[in-house]
Amino acid sequence: MRSAKLYQYQLPMDSGVILRTQRLVNRDGWIVELQDGDQKAYGEIAPLPEFSQETAEQAGEQAKALLELWVAGEAFDLADALPSVAFGLSMAQLELQGDLPQVGNYTVAPLCAGDPDDLVIALNNMPGERVAKIKVGMYEAVRDGMVANMFIDSIPGIRLRLDANRQWTPLKAQQFAKYVKPENRGGIAFLEEPCQTPADSLAFALETGINIAWDETVRDEGFEVKAEPGVVAIVIKPTLVGSVQRCMELVKQAHEHGLTAVISSSMESSLGLNQLARFAEWQTPGVIPGLDTMQLFLSQLETPWPGCELPLKTLAELDVVWSK
Numbered sequence: 001m002r003s004a005k006l007y008q009y010q011l012p013m014d015s016g017v018i019l020r021t022q023r024l025v026n027r028d029g030w031i032v033e034l035q036d037g038d039q040k041a042y043g044e045i046a047p048l049p050e051f052s053q054e055t056a057e058q059a060g061e062q063a064k065a066l067l068e069l070w071v072a073g074e075a076f077d078l079a080d081a082l083p084s085v086a087f088g089l090s091m092a093q094l095e096l097q098g099d100l101p102q103v104g105n106y107t108v109a110p111l112c113a114g115d116p117d118d119l120v121i122a123l124n125n126m127p128g129e130r131v132a133k134i135k136v137g138m139y140e141a142v143r144d145g146m147v148a149n150m151f152i153d154s155i156p157g158i159r160l161r162l163d164a165n166r167q168w169t170p171l172k173a174q175q176f177a178k179y180v181k182p183e184n185r186g187g188i189a190f191l192e193e194p195c196q197t198p199a200d201s202l203a204f205a206l207e208t209g210i211n212i213a214w215d216e217t218v219r220d221e222g223f224e225v226k227a228e229p230g231v232v233a234i235v236i237k238p239t240l241v242g243s244v245q246r247c248m249e250l251v252k253q254a255h256e257h258g259l260t261a262v263i264s265s266s267m268e269s270s271l272g273l274n275q276l277a278r279f280a281e282w283q284t285p286g287v288i289p290g291l292d293t294m295q296l297f298l299s300q301l302e303t304p305w306p307g308c309e310l311p312l313k314t315l316a317e318l319d320v321v322w323s324k
């Protein structure tokens with residue numbers, strides 16, 4: 001006997017969270033609850049403003065329509081569903097079937113959200129591979145180059161993940177590279193989306209010897225995983241990409257082409273982020289996932305993130321906006 005519920009949540013964010021151009025004051029999303037017999041499982045549907053095409057309202061409406069069919073006994077048909085809906089429903093179904101392993105990879109790449117000094121402390125306490133992520137492209141490219149160069153000079157063995165979110169022109173990208181000493185460029189594990197177009201990013205990688213990774217490009221219409229000079233990884237954000245099955249296919253293709261696949265947060269709540277940590281351990285073992293986004297929130301939801309001391313809101317405190 002099947003039943004389902006849709007909860008609506010709004011979680012406060014820390015004051016400094018800037019997406020592309022807007023501050024993110026609250027994180028709005030839905031939690032889907034699937035029940036089949038005595039099995040119950042959850043999934044998170046949370047389009048990310050300025051990154052998702054769909055709004056939270058559109059995702060909620062589509063989720064309700066798909067849940068009506070599921071409760072009536074039909075299988076989910078997610079091929080044409082909105083990415084955030086496909087991810088949340090497919091993840092809930094994966095859990096319901098008991099197919100998502102319990103163990104997660106919680107050793108995440110510290111995200112430098114502001115003060116580089118904080119990052120030095122986090123990295124010096126980091127066991128194993130010293131990987132960190134720093135957003136670039138928000139200030140002067142020269143400054144970004146100097147900061148990256150300083151980190152590589154001062155933290156032995158660091159592997160920096162940088163992310164320009166397609167902000168740079170070829171000239172700005174060159175100005176960045178100019179301030180990273182050639183002998184330090186190997187300290188950059190990859191630079192996500194340096195330039196406004198993939199073609200300019202590929203040219204940048206060839207000209208500078210700095211490895212790059214696709215993130216936004218993975219979601220471009222017609223994207224295909226392939227081996228390209230200078231491209232070493234693809235970043236997979238399930239909430240923005242779609243179903244867990246689609247994400248698993250991308251991971252498989254990346255590995256077939258000798259690329260690293262990195263599971264990355266779209267600022268899901270701690271409920272969804274925990275599922276991503278488990279998914280990352282299962283699908284990309286040995287790769288540090290990009291999941292250090294709990295620090296951007298002022299509250300957790302239902303499933304606590306290991307070591308996080310933020311207040312925990314439970315599903316019981318949320319409004320059930322649909323159930324059947």
Ligand SMILES: O=C(O)CCC(=O)C1=CC=C[C@@H](O)[C@@H]1C(=O)O
Binds near residue numbers: 019051163165264265
């Ligand atoms: O990938 C990570 O390490 C953390 C997540 C992260 O960096 C991002 C999440 C969502 C939007 C952006 O701010 C950024 C990214 O573009 O990768």
Ligand SMILES: [Mg+2]
Binds near residue numbers: 192215216235
């Ligand atoms: Mg990115």
